[in-house]
Amino acid sequence: MLKIKNIETFYGNIQALKDISIEVKEGEIITLIGANGAGKSTTLMSLSGVVPVRSGSIEFLGKDITNKNPDEIVAMGVSQVPEGRRIFPLLTVQENLDMGSFLRKDKGEIKKDLEYMFELFPRLAERRTQQGGTLSGGEQQMLAISRALMARPKLLLLDEPSLGLAPIFVQQIFDIIKRVNKENNTTVFLVEQNAYMALKIAHRGYVLENGRITMTNDASVLLNDENVKKAYLGI
C-alpha cells in the first residue's frame, strides 16, 4: 500500500533522514520506534508532504506522492495525527471534527462517522461545543485521533499518541487504535517512544536510529530481541 524508497530529508544543511525505506501493507499496523531526535516525526511529515524530501520516492496505492502538496495527499487517503495533538485551540470540538472531514462531500456518511466518533469517545460528545484548547491532554488526543478518522483515511499516521498521557488514557488510546484497525480495516503507521505498547499491538516494526533504519522484523520478534530490549524496552 505504502512504499517509501530510499528517502532523504534535510533541515537546511542538517540531514534528518538517511536512506529510509519502509513498506506498509494494507490492513497492517506497523510501528516505527526510536529515541528522541531519531527522525520519527520527520518521516511522517515527509510522508504527509509538509517537509520536502530531497531524494528517494514515496508511493501510495501505486501512485507517486513524493513532494505532493499536503492537501492532495490527504485527499488520497493519508491522514496524520501529529505529535503534540495540534488541536485548533479556538475552534470548538465539533468544528475541529468538521475540519477533519474538510475534503469530504458525502454529508450523510459524515454524520454517521461523527456518531461513530462519539461512540468511540463519549467524552467528546459531552464537550462538543467547548473550545479545543480547553480540553485536557487525554481529551485532546481523543479529538486529534477522531479528527484524523473523520477523513476516512485508508492510512492513518499516528505520531506519539501516548505522549504525556495518564496511563489510563494510554491504554484506552491503544485499544482504540486496535479497534479502528480491525473494524474499519484502516492501515496504521504508528510512531512511538513507548516501544513496548507499540510493539504489542503492531504486526511489524522498524527501528530508527539517527535518521537510519537499523532493524526491521515482526513485532513479536522485535519484542524479544536483546538489542531492542536493552535500548528501548528498558528490560
Place this chain on the structure above:
Amino acid sequence: MKLDFFFQLLMSGLTRGSIYALIALGYTMVYGIVKLINFAHGEIYMIGAFTALIVSGVLSMYGMNPVFIFLIAITAAIIYSAAYGVTLEKIAYAPLRKAPRLSALISAIGMSMFLQNYVLLAQTSDFLPFPELLPEFGFLDPVKFIISTNQFLILVTTTVVMVLLTFFIKFSRTGKAMRATSQDRDMAQLVGININKVISITFVIGSALAAIGGVLISSHIGQINFYIGFIAGIKAFVAAVLGGIGSIPGAVLGSFVLGITESFGTGYISSDYEDAFAFVILIVILIFKPSGLLGRKVSEKV
C-alpha cells in the same frame, strides 16, 4: 446647540471608525493567516477609489443614471482591487513565505511605494474631484445637520458588511478553514486545507473591503489623490494593533475607538493634532496592553 455639536462629532467619529474598520479588517485578516503586515494594503484602498473614479468618469459620458453609475463603479473597484490584492500576494509575498519575516515586510513596504508612485505617474499628483453620484436621502432631512447622506451610507454599508463577514467566518466551510489556518497552518494542511487557496481568499476579502471603504470615503470627501492610501493605511493599521492584530472583532473595536477619539479630539481639543491622536493612543496601548484590546497573548508552542 452644544448637544448638536456633540452628535456631529459622534457621527463623524463613527464614519471615520467605519472606514478604518473596513481597511483594518484587511490588515488583521492577512496578519492572522500569513503573519505579515501588508503595508501595501492602504494602496489597495487608494486603487479602489481611483478605479471607481475612472469608471464613473467614463460612464457619466454616456449619461447613465448616477445611482447606477455608483453601483457599477463600486463593483468595478471591488473586483479590480481584489485582483490587485491577490496579484500582490503572488508576486511579492508568496515567494518569501519561507524567508525570515523581515524580508516579507520589506517587500510589503516596497510594494506600497511602487503602487503609490505608479498611480502618481499614471494619474497626477493633484487632487482629483470625485463625482457626487448619490442623491440626498429625503428621510434624513430632519437630522441633516448631524448626519449626511454619505455618512449614513457608510454606516449602513459597514454594518451590513461586518455582519456578512462575521457569518462567513463563523459558519461557512471556507471561513472555518481560514480560522483553522490562522491557528495552526501546518495542521490545517494536514486536514487537507489548501493554504494557498485560503491565503488568496483572504487577500480577496481584505482587498474588497478596502475598496468599498475607499469608494465610500472618496464619495464623502469628494476628492482623491495617490497619497490617500498611505495615511488611511497607517491609521487603520494603528486601529488593528489597538484592537489586537489578528483579531477580527478587535480590528472593528479598535477602529471605532480610534475614529471617535480622533473626532472628539479634533472637535474639543484642536484639529492641529488630528493625526497625532492615533499615535498617542497606539503608544498608550502598547505600554499597558501590548497584545491590544481583544488580542490574544501569544503563547509559545512546546
